[in-house]
Amino acid sequence: MTTGTTTMTKETILKVEHLSMKFGGLMAINDFSFEAKRGEITALIGPNGAGKTTVFNCITGFYKPTMGMITLSRSNGKELLLERLRDFEINKVAGVSRTFQNIRLFSGLTVLENLLVAQHNVLMKASGYTILGLLGLPTYKNAAKAAIEKAEYWLNKADLTDRADDPAGDLSYGAQRRLEIARAMCTSPELLCLDEPAAGLNPKESLTLNALLRDIRDEGTSLLLIEHDMSVVMEISDHVVVLEYGQKISDGTPDHVKNDPRVIAAYLGVEDDEVEEIEEKLDKGIIEEGAV
Amino acid sequence: MAYTTENNQSGLMAKAIKEGIFAGLIAFGMFLLFVGIETYQDINNQLVWRTRWGLLAVFVAVAAIGRFVTVGFIKPHLDARKLAKAKTGVLEISDKKSFFHRHFLKIALVFLLCYPFLAMLIVGRQGSLKYVDNFGIQILIYVMLAWGLNIVVGLAGLLDLGYVAFYAVGAYSYALLSSYFGFSFWLLLPMAGILAALWGVILGFPVLRLRGDYLAIVTLAFGEIIRLVLINWTDVTRGTFGVSGIAKASFFGIWSFDVGAANNFNKAWGLPSSSVYYKMFLFYIILALCMLTAYVTIRLRRMPIGRAWEALREDEIACRSLGINTVTTKLTAFATGAMFGGFAGSFFAARQGFVSPESFVFLESAVILAIVVLGGMGSLTGIAIAAVVMVGGTELLREMEFLKHIFGPDFTPELYRMLLFGLAMIIVMLFKPRGFVGTREPTAFLKERKAVSGSFTKEGHG
Ligand SMILES: Nc1ncnc2c1ncn2[C@@H]1O[C@H](COP(=O)(O)OP(=O)(O)OP(=O)(O)O)[C@@H](O)[C@H]1O
Ligand SMILES: [Mg+2]
Numbered sequence: 001m002t003t004g005t006t007t008m009t010k011e012t013i014l015k016v017e018h019l020s021m022k023f024g025g026l027m028a029i030n031d032f033s034f035e036a037k038r039g040e041i042t043a044l045i046g047p048n049g050a051g052k053t054t055v056f057n058c059i060t061g062f063y064k065p066t067m068g069m070i071t072l073s074r075s076n077g078k079e080l081l082l083e084r085l086r087d088f089e090i091n092k093v094a095g096v097s098r099t100f101q102n103i104r105l106f107s108g109l110t111v112l113e114n115l116l117v118a119q120h121n122v123l124m125k126a127s128g129y130t131i132l133g134l135l136g137l138p139t140y141k142n143a144a145k146a147a148i149e150k151a152e153y154w155l156n157k158a159d160l161t162d163r164a165d166d167p168a169g170d171l172s173y174g175a176q177r178r179l180e181i182a183r184a185m186c187t188s189p190e191l192l193c194l195d196e197p198a199a200g201l202n203p204k205e206s207l208t209l210n211a212l213l214r215d216i217r218d219e220g221t222s223l224l225l226i227e228h229d230m231s232v233v234m235e236i237s238d239h240v241v242v243l244e245y246g247q248k249i250s251d252g253t254p255d256h257v258k259n260d261p262r263v264i265a266a267y268l269g270v271e272d273d274e275v276e277e278i279e280e281k282l283d284k285g286i287i288e289e290g291a292v
Numbered sequence: 293m294a295y296t297t298e299n300n301q302s303g304l305m306a307k308a309i310k311e312g313i314f315a316g317l318i319a320f321g322m323f324l325l326f327v328g329i330e331t332y333q334d335i336n337n338q339l340v341w342r343t344r345w346g347l348l349a350v351f352v353a354v355a356a357i358g359r360f361v362t363v364g365f366i367k368p369h370l371d372a373r374k375l376a377k378a379k380t381g382v383l384e385i386s387d388k389k390s391f392f393h394r395h396f397l398k399i400a401l402v403f404l405l406c407y408p409f410l411a412m413l414i415v416g417r418q419g420s421l422k423y424v425d426n427f428g429i430q431i432l433i434y435v436m437l438a439w440g441l442n443i444v445v446g447l448a449g450l451l452d453l454g455y456v457a458f459y460a461v462g463a464y465s466y467a468l469l470s471s472y473f474g475f476s477f478w479l480l481l482p483m484a485g486i487l488a489a490l491w492g493v494i495l496g497f498p499v500l501r502l503r504g505d506y507l508a509i510v511t512l513a514f515g516e517i518i519r520l521v522l523i524n525w526t527d528v529t530r531g532t533f534g535v536s537g538i539a540k541a542s543f544f545g546i547w548s549f550d551v552g553a554a555n556n557f558n559k560a561w562g563l564p565s566s567s568v569y570y571k572m573f574l575f576y577i578i579l580a581l582c583m584l585t586a587y588v589t590i591r592l593r594r595m596p597i598g599r600a601w602e603a604l605r606e607d608e609i610a611c612r613s614l615g616i617n618t619v620t621t622k623l624t625a626f627a628t629g630a631m632f633g634g635f636a637g638s639f640f641a642a643r644q645g646f647v648s649p650e651s652f653v654f655l656e657s658a659v660i661l662a663i664v665v666l667g668g669m670g671s672l673t674g675i676a677i678a679a680v681v682m683v684g685g686t687e688l689l690r691e692m693e694f695l696k697h698i699f700g701p702d703f704t705p706e707l708y709r710m711l712l713f714g715l716a717m718i719i720v721m722l723f724k725p726r727g728f729v730g731t732r733e734p735t736a737f738l739k740e741r742k743a744v745s746g747s748f749t750k751e752g753h754g
Binding site: 088089091106118119123124134148152166168170 | 600603606609612615732738739741744748750
C-alpha cells in the first residue's frame with residue numbers, strides 16, 4: 001500500500017475529464033478536468049458558487065453529469081466509470097465515500113449506530129442478507145463484533161469515544177463534523193471526498209481536523225477536499241485545483257496556486273487592473289513565485 | 293403580602309370566568325349545528341328537523357364549566373405543586389422507577405396469558421365471550437396491524453396510508469383459497485403473509501420512488517384500488533356480498549371447532565358446547581402472532597437491515613452516500629410490514645367467518661396509523677398501549693349507558709365514538725406530542741444503553 005507521501009511517482013486514483021454540468025441555462029461546470037493521485041490530499045478550492053459541490057455531486061453519483069468522463073482506478077487495478085454507476089454503487093463498488101457541506105448525520109441514532117450503519121454492506125453479507133443472521137449463526141455474530149471494533153477504532157481517531165452512546169444530534173458542531181468523517185471512513189473507502197470539513201470550526205478544532213486528515217491519508221486513503229479555510233488547505237494538501245465559474249483557473253502545488261495571480265484575483269475579487277498590477281509585480285520579482 | 297395574593301386570587305377568578313364564558317361561546321358555535329339541530333326521516337320518508345336545545349345546553353355547560361375549573365383551580369394547583377417540587381429539589385425525572393414500571397412488559401404478558409381464564413372466572417362462561425372477543429381479540433388484531441405498520445412508518449419513515457390493502461389481501465387469500473380449495477388455516481396463514489408481502493413488493497416497486505406527501509397519496513390510492521377490485525371482481529370475490537362461511541381454524545388439525553365434526557374440541561375434552569372455547573383458542577393464536585411480530589421486529593432492528601431502515605428515516609441521502617441501496621431497503625420494509633398485515637388479515641377472516649370489502653375502508657388505515665403515531669413511532673410498548681386505549685376505548689364507548697343519564701335518553705354513545713376518538717387523540721397529542729413512548733431504544737451500545745430522546749429522531753419524509 002502507498003503510505004509514504006513523497007518520491008515515487010504516484011498513480012492516478014481519480015481522473016475527471018471534460019466534465020460539464022448544466023442546470024437549465026446555467027453552466028455550473030464547464031469542461032473541467034483534473035486528476036487526483038493515490039495517497040495524496042487533493043484540494044478543490046474556489047469562490048462561493050464556483051461549482052465545487054457540484055463537482056462532488058457528479059463524482060459521487062448524486063448528479064448525472066451533462067458531459068464528461070470520471071474514471072476511478074481501484075487498488076486492485078480495476079477501472080470504473082463513475083458516471084455510469086448508480087448512486088449507492090459509487091460507495092459500494094467503487095469505494096468512494098463522502099461527507100456533506102451541510103452535515104447529514106442520522107441524528108436520532110447514537111454515534112455508535114451511525115458508524116454501524118456505515119458498515120451496512122459488510123454486515124448484510126455476513127448476515128446472509130438477514131436470513132442467516134435471524135437464525136443467530138456465529139458468522140454474523142463475529143462480523144457484528146468486528147464492526148463494533150472498527151467503529152471503536154474510528155471513534156478513537158475522531159476523539160468521540162466518550163460520546164459513543166449519545167444521539168448524534170446531541171453532539172457539538174465540530175464533533176458532528178468529525179463523526180461524519182468517521183462514518184465515511186467506516187465504509188473503508190479508497191477515496192474520501194470531504195465537502196468543507198473545516199467550515200464552522202474554531203482554530204483549535206481546525207488543528208485536530210488537520211491531524212485527523214493527515215492520519216487518514218497516511219493510512220492509505222486518498223482524499224479529495226473542498227475547503228475555504230486557507231490555513232487548512234495550504235497546511236495539509238499535496239495538490240490544489242482552483243475552480244471559478246465552473247472552470248479550472250489553476251492547478252498545482254499549494255505554493256504555486258497561492259501565488260497564481262488569477263487565483264489571487266478570483267479570491268480577493270480585485271479589479272482587472274489590479275490583476276495586471278500584481279502580474280507586473282510578479283514580473284519584477286517583488287512577489288516570490290512558487291514552483292511552476 | 294396577603295394583599296397581593298388576594299388580589300391575585302380575584303384576578304384569577306375573573307380570568308377563569310372570562311375564559312369559561314369564552315369556551316362556552318365557542319362550544320355553542322361549534323355544536324349548534326352538530327348537536328342543537330337533528331335531522332331525521334318521518335313516517336312519510338320526509339327529511340325533517342327538530343331541535344335539541346337541552347342537549348346543546350349540556351354540551352355548552354360542560355365546555356364552559358370545564359374551562360372555568362381548569363383555569364381557576366386545576367392549573368394553579370398544578371403550578372403550585374411543580375413550584376413546591378422545584379423548591380424541595382426533587383427532579384421530575386427520577387432514576388428510580390417503580391417495580392411496576394420496570395417489569396411492565398413481563399406483567400403485561402402474564403396478564404395477557406391469564407386474561408381469558410380471568411374473564412371466565414369473573415363474569416362466567418357466556419359473559420366472558422364479550423371480553424375475550426370484542427376486547428381481547430379485537431385489540432390484539434389492532435396491536436398486530438399497528439406493529440406491522442410500525443415497521444413501514446415508525447422505522448423506515450415511509451408514510452403508508454393504504455396499509456389496510458395488505459390486511460385485505462391476507463383476509464381474501466384465506467377466504468378464497470379455503471372456500472375454493474379447502475386448504476386449512478395453518479397452511480394458509482403463512483401463505484396469506486407471503487401473498488401480502490408479494491403485493492407489498494409489487495405495489496412498492498413503482499410507488500417507493502416517490503417521497504413524502506406524494507407517497508402518502510399514492511399508497512392511499514392503492515388501498516382504494518384493492519378495495520374496488522374486491523368490490524367489482526364479482527366472479528371471484530362475490531363483490532359487496534362478501535365471502536361467507538369461511539372455515540374455522542382447527543386445533544393444529546387435531547381437533548376441529550365445527551359443531552358437527554367427529555373430532556370436535558369441546559366433545560373431545562368433555563366441555564359443554566359453547567363458542568367461548570373457540571374464541572379463547574383464537575385469542576391465543578392472535579397473541580402468539582403478536583408475539584411473533586414483536587420478536588421479529590426486535591430482532592430485525594438489531595440487524596443491519598433494521599438499522600438501515602431507521603437510517604433511511606433519518607436521512608435518505610446520507611444512506612446512499614454510504615452505499616446502501618435505498619430502493620431494496622425500502623422494499624424490504626414495505627414487504628415485511630405487508631406480511632404482518634397479511635397474517636392479521638387471514639386471522640381476521642378465520643375469526644369473522646365472513647369478509648367483505650366493507651371491512652377494508654380507508655378509515656381502518658387511518659385508525660391503524662393513528663395508533664402508531666399515538667404510541668410513539670417505533671416503540672412497540674407505546675403502540676400496544678395506544679391500541680388498548682384507542683380500540684378498547686371505542687369498544688367501551690358502546691357500553692357507556694350512564695352517559696344517557698347525563699345527556700338524556702336520546703343520547704346514543706356509539707354515534708359519538710368517532711368524536712370522542714378525535715378528542716382523545718388531540719388531548720394525547722397536546723400532552724405527549726411524541727406519542728406515549730417518545731424515546732428510542734438504541735440497537736447497540738458501547739458502555740451503557742441510553743434511550744434517545746424523541747427530539748432527535750425524525751419522522752422520515754419518504
Ligand atoms: N441542483 C441544482 N439546480 C440548479 N442549480 C444548481 C444546483 N446545484 C448547484 N447549482 C448552481 O450551480 C452553481 C454552483 O454551485 P455549487 O453549490 O457547486 O457551488 P460551490 O462552489 O459549492 O459553492 P459554496 O462554496 O458556496 O459551497 C451555483 O450557481 C448554484 O446555484
Ligand atoms: Mg459547496
